[in-house]
Amino acid sequence: MSRDKLQKLEMLENLSQSLHKYGMRTVLFQQNMAQKMGVVHTDLKTAEILNETGPITAGELSRITGLSSGSVTALIDRLEKTGYVMREKDEEDRRRVMITPIQKRQQQIKDHFVSLAEATKEACSTYNKEELAVILSFVEKVTKIMDHENEKLMVERENGN
Amino acid sequence: MSRDKLQKLEMLENLSQSLHKYGMRTVLFQQNMAQKMGVVHTDLKTAEILNETGPITAGELSRITGLSSGSVTALIDRLEKTGYVMREKDEEDRRRVMITPIQKRQQQIKDHFVSLAEATKEACSTYNKEELAVILSFVEKVTKIMDHENEKLMVERENGN
DNA sequence: AATGGTTATCTTGATAATCGAGATAAAATC
DNA sequence: GATTTTATCTCGATTATCAAGATAACCATT
Known part of the structure; x- marks a missing residue:
């Protein structure tokens, strides 16, 4: 393998590890x-x-969060009590319960992330437009990968571990 | 403001939001x-x-995780029982308990992340070395930001919300 | 329209992770 | 050497989550 290729592999490994560290901090x-x-x-x-x-x-929420149906009911109870969401019966399929986020509360949540968002934008303002385009494409790429990996794990779970 | 500048601000906002979405998927x-x-x-x-x-x-773990001292004790009990860590008395300060990860188990954890790491490396192999360098610098940058934001939140917590 | 089967949510009792206050013991301070 | 602070643990109370079953609506077949 060429020297150039090896260097690139090393960078990829480095990137993967750094991304993992970043993920941990996000959690x-x-x-x-x-x-x-x-x-x-x-x-x-x-x-x-x-x-x-x-x-x-509620069912979709159960699937995405990985919680049991019972836990989701309790979860919605809490969110409803604190005003983050409201239950709405689906008229099409009356077994279904639609969970609707309440705008005002959602905004209050977003407000808490302003500091992080501002710091991020500030720090990235040193990049030029071309670089930003590359970075943006990268983030979207790894987001898709996460979606795919999560989908795999959800399917595994549904088929009994 | 110049048209160019506006475009860049828009890209930064876009990036910040995409990064947020990525974070959610990581969680x-x-x-x-x-x-x-x-x-x-x-x-x-x-x-x-x-x-x-x-x-x-144990104390540092309590600070980082945000768990109470009681919860950390239980947490370490579980991790020790399942062989992920071992308690070791600190000889310098005998009140302290050092939590040491056990290599073998740590490796087993890493094995679970191989699929994600490989998919990431694969997807990013389309970037050339210059682009990868930009991306890597970006990831390290936002990691530092996260560290800073987390530190702020930890200090707030210690000073009673 | 009646039946049986599936799907979606809720209910309930049990489990266990977390908290909070207090106990213990070591270190630091006066 | 006495007091205060620090670090961890113990234990009873709380509560988020689970697992299983109940309920009710939808769907397909006859």
């Missing part, structure tokens, strides 16, 4: 933030999921 | 993985912390 950050907001880690996680997906059913 | 991934491995989310998180820090005291 810690979310947990710290939940604690600051006075909610359980699961609750913040769920609010964030709903923020991205919009209204979904 | 879900770790939770899914913990479930697959049959351990509590906290336990995997702790094992990963120890993997990076090396041996630390």
